[in-house]
Amino acid sequence: MAKRLIPLFNRVLVEKITPPSKTTAGILLPEKTSKLNSGKVVAVGPGFHDREGKLVPVTVKEGDTVLLPEYGGTEVKLGEKEYHLYRDDDILGTLHD
Incomplete structure (x- = not known):
């Protein structure tokens, strides 16, 4: 049975993007080559109510x-699969090409 998690309030479910461990030519890359800690948003909560x-x-x-x-x-x-749950205000920004 497939499970789907819908976050509550202002929470965001993210699947982290793992950088490639080797180049297309087959050269192994060291672990620290990833400069950005990024992920793809899988699901978002509805938000929260203010005062x-x-x-x-x-x-x-x-x-x-x-x-x-x-x-x-x-x-x-x-x-x-492994995901991470963050609060909306913990996310630092969005990445665009």
Whole structure:
């Protein structure tokens, strides 16, 4: 049975992007070559309500590539895949080509 996690409040479910371990020519790359700690947004919560009761939506959407903090997030394993759950305000930014 496939499970799908829908985050609550202002939480964001991210699948971290692992940099390639070798080049197309087959040269092995050292672990520290990845300069960015990034991931792809898999699911987002609806947001949270402020003091006036207005819904403050999450600033990222599913499919966005985001810059993540070096530490933080909660590790979540669904089936064979590993994800991380972050608060919207912990995400540092979005990455664009």
